[in-house]
Amino acid sequence: ESNGSSSMASVCGASLALMDAGVPIKAPVSGIAMGLVMEGDKVAILSDIMGLEDHLGDMDFKVAGTRDGITALQLDIKVKGLTREILGQALAQAHEGRMHILDVMTKAIAAPRAELSDYAPRILGIMIPPDKIGMLIGPGGKTIRALQEEYNVKIDVDEDNSGRIAVASVGLEGVAGAQACVERIQAMTAAPEIGKIYQGKVVKIMNFGAFVEYMPGNEGLVHISELDRKRVEKVEDVVKEGESITVKLIGIDADTGKVKLSRKQALS
Incomplete structure (x- = not known):
């Protein structure tokens, strides 16, 4: 149904819905569709046009805005053009209609609710x-x-x-x-930072060290020499796969991007 313009009804309804949901919009917006019938020198400007008036008329002029001004316009005409006087009269008439609609809307809800809706x-x-x-x-x-x-x-x-x-x-x-x-x-x-301490997880153990996921999706190698302050014979003597350990990022290979980690330097 296009009586009164469904798009302008959507403008009003959306404004009310946003305020009811607690969305902090600056001001409510109303819209109205203006029509025109021209016959010779006779001109009639119509407010809040119905479907038949839209179909048979010479203009569909949609105007939306707040009390402070217009926020959107859309103009379709079936005549060659409009005079400045006709356009000015249509805008003035639209303003009167929009203010009336805003008065009615304000009676329902005058400002956005203080709290967001649970469903927003x-x-x-x-x-x-x-x-x-x-x-x-x-x-x-x-x-x-x-x-x-x-x-x-x-x-x-x-x-x-x-x-x-x-x-x-x-x-x-x-x-x-x-x-x-x-x-x-x-x-x-996040970009890896040299010198930063990470809490990581041992994902793989090799004879030369342990691979640790120090950030989600990012792994680095703790070489066996960087596992502990004392000499380590077997990696498994210090860490186990799946274990959470604290590591320090000590370097990033410029060519390969491989990350070097140290458990030894992260120990307090």
């Missing part, structure tokens, strides 16, 4: 290095899907390759999950 989505935004986007998504989207399922959130990656990430959750109980997901993403995509 919460969105946390973060930036990650653009070259880490592939790591976040994972092969075939495996990693990002796993994160969404684990934390019960929706993750959106901006398509402009800027590294902007949005993590959305619903309800108060979802905020903690979204925050935990953000922290996980930040840990996954």
Whole structure:
């Protein structure tokens, strides 16, 4: 049904819904569709046109805005053009109609509610290095899907390759999950820092040392000589696979990017 313009009704309804949900919009917005009938020198400007008036009339002029001004316009005409006087009269008439609609809307809700609705989505935004986007998504989207399922959130990656990430959750109980997901993403995509102490997990033991996942998806080697202050004969004498250990990042190979870790230097 297009009577009164469904799009302008959507403007009013969306404004009311946002305020009811507690979204802090600056001001409510109303919209109205104006029509026009021209016959010779006779001109009639119509407010809040019905479907028949839209179909048979000469203009569909949609005007939306707040009490302070117009935020959007859309004009379709079936005549060759409009005079400045006709357009000015249509805008003045639209202003009168919009103010009346805003008065009615204000009676329902005058300002955004102080608290967000329990059903309103919460969105946390973060930036990650653009070259880490592939790591976040994972092969075939495996990693990002796993994160969404684990934390019960929706993750959106901006398509402009800027590294902007949005993590959305619903309800108060979802905020903690979204925050935990953000922290996980930040840990996954953080750049390794030489000299920084990490809490890692031993993922593989070799005779020359142990590979440790010091950040999600990032591994480095603790050489056998960097396992302990005293001489180590066997790696298994100091660490076991799956064990959590504290390590210090002591170097990154400039050519290969391989990370060197030290348990010895991380010991207090």
